[in-house]
Amino acid sequence: MDFAYTIAGSEATGGAGLQTDLKTFHELGTYGLGTITCIVSFDPKNNWAHRFVPVDPQVIADQIGVAVATHDLHTVKIGMLGTPTTIDTVATALKSNEWRDIVVDPVLICKGQEPGAALDTDTALRKKILPLATVATPNNFEARTLAGMDSLTTVDDLIEAAKRISELGPNAVVVKGGMDFPGDDAVDVLWNGEAHVFTEPKIGQERVSGAGCTLAAAITARLAAGAELPQAVADAKALVTRAIRGRVEANTPFASVWQGASL
Numbered sequence: 001m002d003f004a005y006t007i008a009g010s011e012a013t014g015g016a017g018l019q020t021d022l023k024t025f026h027e028l029g030t031y032g033l034g035t036i037t038c039i040v041s042f043d044p045k046n047n048w049a050h051r052f053v054p055v056d057p058q059v060i061a062d063q064i065g066v067a068v069a070t071h072d073l074h075t076v077k078i079g080m081l082g083t084p085t086t087i088d089t090v091a092t093a094l095k096s097n098e099w100r101d102i103v104v105d106p107v108l109i110c111k112g113q114e115p116g117a118a119l120d121t122d123t124a125l126r127k128k129i130l131p132l133a134t135v136a137t138p139n140n141f142e143a144r145t146l147a148g149m150d151s152l153t154t155v156d157d158l159i160e161a162a163k164r165i166s167e168l169g170p171n172a173v174v175v176k177g178g179m180d181f182p183g184d185d186a187v188d189v190l191w192n193g194e195a196h197v198f199t200e201p202k203i204g205q206e207r208v209s210g211a212g213c214t215l216a217a218a219i220t221a222r223l224a225a226g227a228e229l230p231q232a233v234a235d236a237k238a239l240v241t242r243a244i245r246g247r248v249e250a251n252t253p254f255a256s257v258w259q260g261a262s263l
């Protein structure tokens, strides 16, 4: 049995966060378990505004303690943490186990939040979490923020951002070009001492919720199952492409990925 573990936020629509991670783990044949760091419930009566509640630090530490006591875990994904206090708690609790792979999706803000809210989280992630990462998976905005670059418009820019972020600690970095990347292709770059470029045609013009979470969770599941990193990223990209193609339209401003799509 391959166990894949996520430490992430709950997103109440089911379209992103821990719910998405567990669906992805299951779809890829791993046994998933998760620790909730915060609860995000968009407000349907207020234009789906972002509501965010952190989980008590002791409750986060307790969940991590029971997860590592229950199974021999060696692969973990870190998703949304949300506050500097949570970042401290998770960084400390992670040290209670020996990890082969720590995949960090450096979620600074979620869709609908103001970029300003990212500043203190950015500083704490940079100092406490990125140095623990074996793989980091920033999106375009997170990569620009962490690498200190104004824009990422070419494949060389994505590679440069990935290299700069690897200098903050992670052995490997996957930068997701996403919808902000110009052109017709969804381009992701893996830097692990050499550059690997993964390209698929963009599907539609709209952002789809949960795509980034799914990519990082799928990398985690494939690493948990023993894949080498470049193959894990290729497999993850294939699943995200399928999940975007099979997206679920909803009353929210964004459609959500669906990992179970058979398209």
Ligand code: PXL
Residues within 6 Å of the ligand: 008, 009, 010, 011, 016, 017, 018, 040, 079, 080, 107, 109, 110, 111, 209, 210, 212, 213
């Ligand atoms: O997609 C980033 C993300 C991650 N985790 C949680 C979220 C979001 C975006 O809404 O709510 C919990």
